[in-house]
Amino acid sequence: MTLRIYNSRTREKQDFTPLDPGQVRMYVCGPTVYDYAHIGNARPVVVFDVLARLLRLEFGAKHVTYVRNITDVDDKINARARAEGVPISEITARTTAQFHADMAALNALPPDIEPRATAHIAQMIAMIETLIARGHAYAADGHVLFHVPSMPEYGRLSGRDPKEMLAGARVEVAPYKRDEMDFVLWKPSDAATPGWDSPWGYGRPGWHIECSAMSFAHLGASFDIHGGGIDLIFPHHENEVAQSTCANGAGTFARYWMHNGYLMVDGRKMSKSEGNFRTVHELLAKAPGEALRLQMLTTHYRQPFDWTQTGTQEAKTVLDAWYRLVDGVKAEAADIAAGVRAALEDDLNTPLAIAEMHRLAHAANQGAPGAAKALRASGEILLGLFALTAEQWFHWRPPGQKLDETEIQEQIDLRIAARKARNFAEADRIRDALASRGIQLEDGPGGTTWKAVS
RNA sequence: GGUGACGUGGCGGAAUGGUUACGCAGCGGAUUGCAAAUCCGUCUAUCCCGGUUCGAUUCCGGGCGUCACCUCCA
Numbered sequence: 001m002t003l004r005i006y007n008s009r010t011r012e013k014q015d016f017t018p019l020d021p022g023q024v025r026m027y028v029c030g031p032t033v034y035d036y037a038h039i040g041n042a043r044p045v046v047v048f049d050v051l052a053r054l055l056r057l058e059f060g061a062k063h064v065t066y067v068r069n070i071t072d073v074d075d076k077i078n079a080r081a082r083a084e085g086v087p088i089s090e091i092t093a094r095t096t097a098q099f100h101a102d103m104a105a106l107n108a109l110p111p112d113i114e115p116r117a118t119a120h121i122a123q124m125i126a127m128i129e130t131l132i133a134r135g136h137a138y139a140a141d142g143h144v145l146f147h148v149p150s151m152p153e154y155g156r157l158s159g160r161d162p163k164e165m166l167a168g169a170r171v172e173v174a175p176y177k178r179d180e181m182d183f184v185l186w187k188p189s190d191a192a193t194p195g196w197d198s199p200w201g202y203g204r205p206g207w208h209i210e211c212s213a214m215s216f217a218h219l220g221a222s223f224d225i226h227g228g229g230i231d232l233i234f235p236h237h238e239n240e241v242a243q244s245t246c247a248n249g250a251g252t253f254a255r256y257w258m259h260n261g262y263l264m265v266d267g268r269k270m271s272k273s274e275g276n277f278r279t280v281h282e283l284l285a286k287a288p289g290e291a292l293r294l295q296m297l298t299t300h301y302r303q304p305f306d307w308t309q310t311g312t313q314e315a316k317t318v319l320d321a322w323y324r325l326v327d328g329v330k331a332e333a334a335d336i337a338a339g340v341r342a343a344l345e346d347d348l349n350t351p352l353a354i355a356e357m358h359r360l361a362h363a364a365n366q367g368a369p370g371a372a373k374a375l376r377a378s379g380e381i382l383l384g385l386f387a388l389t390a391e392q393w394f395h396w397r398p399p400g401q402k403l404d405e406t407e408i409q410e411q412i413d414l415r416i417a418a419r420k421a422r423n424f425a426e427a428d429r430i431r432d433a434l435a436s437r438g439i440q441l442e443d444g445p446g447g448t449t450w451k452a453v454s
Numbered sequence: 455g456g457u458g459a460c461g462u463g464g465c466g467g468a469a470u471g472g473u474u475a476c477g478c479a480g481c482g483g484a485u486u487g488c489a490a491a492u493c494c495g496u497c498u499a500u501c502c503c504g505g506u507u508c509g510a511u512u513c514c515g516g517g518c519g520u521c522a523c524c525u526c527c528a
Contacts, residue, residue, distance in 0.1 A: 029528070040528050075526080160457070160524075183525070207526045229528030230459090236526075261459080262522060269522075298467065298477085304459075304521070311466070314478050324491075343468095351468050355476040365492060424487055431489075442490045451490095 003058060003345045005225075006302060008233065008257040009157055013347055016256065018224045024055050024064045025223035027215045027254070029232055030114070032071040033095035034080045036279040037102050039292075039307055040229070040263040040270055046293055046384075047260045047301040047348070048227045049108040053382050054344050057333060067218050068111035070096055071210055072118050078193055088194050092118075102280040105289035106296075107384040113218050117210040121196045124205045124213040127247050128185045136246040139200050141176035142188035148181035151242050157257065158234035183239055185209050208239035215253075216244065226254030230302075233259055260301045267306055278307065286454075288396045290385055291316040297350040297383065319385070319393065320451070322357070325364045326376040327390035335370070335377035344382060353383065394451035403452065408439055412448050415441070 003016040018024040028048045031041050045068075052066045072092040081088040100110075117124075128144050131137035136150045148154050148162060155162050162181050184206035189195030195202045215223065221244070228237065237257065244253040262269070265276040283292055295315035299305045337360055343353035357375060364371035379385035388396075397403055411430055418426040431441050440453050 031528075032526090038528085042528085044528050158457090158523095181525090231523070231527060234457095234524070239525090260528075263528075264521080267521090271527085300468075302459090303467090306466090308466085310478085314466070317478065321491085349468075351466095351476080355468070358476055362493095419487080422487075428488070440490070443486080444491070449490095 003054070004347055005256055005258060006347045008230075008259045009254075011159075014256070016224075018059070019222060019255065021059060022063055024059050024225075025219040026052065026055070026064070026066050026225040026227065027211070027219055027223060028066070028068045028111070028226075029211060029228035029236070030068040030070050030111075031095075031099055032074045032076060033092045033099060034074065034077040035095060036281045037099050038270065039265070039278045039280060039283060041099075042103070042106060042280050042292075043263050043296060043301075043305060044227060044229050044260050045103050045108045046106055046296045048258075049384060050297065050344065050350065050382065051225075051227070051258070051348055052109065052111070053384060054341075054348070057336070057341070057382065058345075065113065065219065066111045067113045067115065067215065069211060069214050070099075070114060070116045072096070072116050073121075073194065073204060073210070074207070082192075098281065102284065105284050106280070106293045107290060107387050108293075109384070115214040115218055117205070117214070120210065120213050120217060121205065123217050124209045125186075125196075125198050127209065127213050127216070127243065129199065130247045131185065131243065134246060136242075137185055138178065140178075142201055142203065143174075143176055143184055144186040144200055145177060145182040146185055146239065146242060146246075147178060148183070148242070149179050151246055153245075154181075154242055155238065157241050158238045160234060160238070183208065183235065185243070208236055209243060211236070212240050212243040212247070215240075216248065221248035221252040223254060225256045225258060227258040227260075230259040230261055233257075258301075261299075261304045263305045263307060265307045270307070283312075285398050287312045287316060288319075288388075288393065290387065290393075291319055293384060294319060294354070298354060300351055301348055318354075318358075322361055322375060322379065323386070323388075323390045323393045325361055325372050326379065326386050329372050329376045331373040331377035331380065333377065333381055335373040336381060337374040337378045340374075340378040340382060350383070353378075357383070394449070397452050403439075408434065408450060412441065412450065416448060 004013050005016050006013045026048070028044060031037055048068075052064065055064045077088050077091055081091050084091070128137060131146065132139065132144065137144055137146050186198060186200055186203050186205055186209075188201055188203045193204070195204045215226070226237070241253055245251070264270060265278055268274055268276060270276055270278065280292070291312055292315070295311045296305065298311070298315065337356060339356035339359070340353045343349045343356055346352070357378060360371050360375040360378070364375055376386060395403065395405065411434055415427045415430040418424075418430065434441060434450070438453050439450050442449050442451065
């Protein structure tokens with residue numbers, strides 16, 4: 001029952017002891033809502049969903065507060081709105097709904113609180129005023145900038161030396177900056193760009209301040225875990241640390257930093273120019289969400305993940321086997337396998353947890369008492385699997401490709417009759433005909449069932 | 455140029471100073487009318503070179519290789 005997590009800040013695995021065991025607090029950077037979530041957006045959602053599930057088991061569901069924000073103010077959103085000729089609210093509302101649907105398909109539970117940036121502009125302005133008052137920020141030319149040299153510790157989280165970074169950096173230095181490293185807290189908006197009134201004129205927040213303001217608003221100055229993708233460690237998280245600790249006091253803010261590794265596709269960085277960009281939405285058209293989720297968990301969260309079609313197929317095959325065992329099995333938290341739990345308690349070692357699941361499945365197939373229950377409880381409660389019935393799982397088809405289940409059953413009945421008459425030629429003909437349509441039959445002790453294969 | 459991660463069997467992917475990870479795929483067998491599913495069995499591995507050690511895949515050094523980041527991409 002000792003949870004250990006790797007803390008990016010100290011670069012070592014540590015025992016997890018919450019500030020307040022009665023209220024464990026976690027903040028994870030959520031999406032900027034301007035387009036469909038891609039598979040890289042989904043990784044932190046799934047990873048920290050497993051962590052949230054584990055924390056709820058360890059400390060009790062009511063004693064965990066999981067916050068994941070929606071960033072609904074951003075220049076990419078503005079650009080998209082301009083391109084489509086619609087208000088940004090239309091872009092953000094639509095994209096947020098898509099995000100929720102996609103993450104739900106991956107069995108990721110909603111966070112306890114999902115704050116939106118546009119609902120926290122006042123808090124951002126207040127924090128910026130504090131930073132100015134404390135000498136960590138200054139207004140210049142309609143902008144407000146965080147003055148990096150005012151914080152000697154800057155760069156500690158990401159392990160970067162600001163001076164060395166400048167050597168090879170391709171930074172265009174705006175004339176109003178006192179130091180090349182200074183970053184924007186607030187910037188002016190013209191009439192055509194969304195903005196809010198502020199002490200520095202009509203404008204909008206810079207990129208990093210929203211997470212500082214929202215974590216403070218919902219979790220307080222200090223909280224336990226801050227998560228996100230490793231690509232965010234610099235500059236986003238570094239700047240969050242700068243903003244929050246300079247505004248709220250040294251020693252505040254996140255105590256454990258967790259970063260998931262990069263996501264690649266077919267061995268390469270995923271990018272639109274590479275042509276290997278994958279949205280969750282389009283992947284869900286090819287495989288059930290649970291297969292994508294299990295695939296995502298086969299690699300430890302801190303390792304780079306290579307997304308492949310083969311990997312999806314493998315995850316599907318594994319779930320085929322598990323679904324055969326857990327269907328109709330009732331299980332509760334007490335049934336969770338110690339091995340699965342222990343694996344997750346060791347810095348969220350999901351590959352090891354999955355190996356334990358395989359052992360349980362094997363034991364269940366051999367008839368070991370309790371194994372199927374343990375498999376279901378571990379998968380359902382901790383890993384976030386088995387949300388479907390076995391029938392739903394095996395009959396899954398891509399959206400829009402409905403099968404005529406009644407007709408399939410009729411064929412199966414005809415085949416059963418043929419088999420009874422020992423007319424195996426006819427029985428095999430029916431089976432082959434169904435197989436050619438992607439319907440695979442299985443004659444089990446309880447009768448004939450079928451599954452859709454691709 | 456700076457920083458970081460990583461190199462395990464056909465593939466995916468853990469762990470570990472000394473004893474088969476696990477899965478997918480393959481192969482042999484059982485079962486089945488034949489299949490499917492399941493069971494039993496089985497093949498293949500720790501990038502290279504040094505060092506420490508009784509012993510290294512694991513620790514240290516060097517090399518080679520891959521990937522990523524260095525201001526708005528999770």
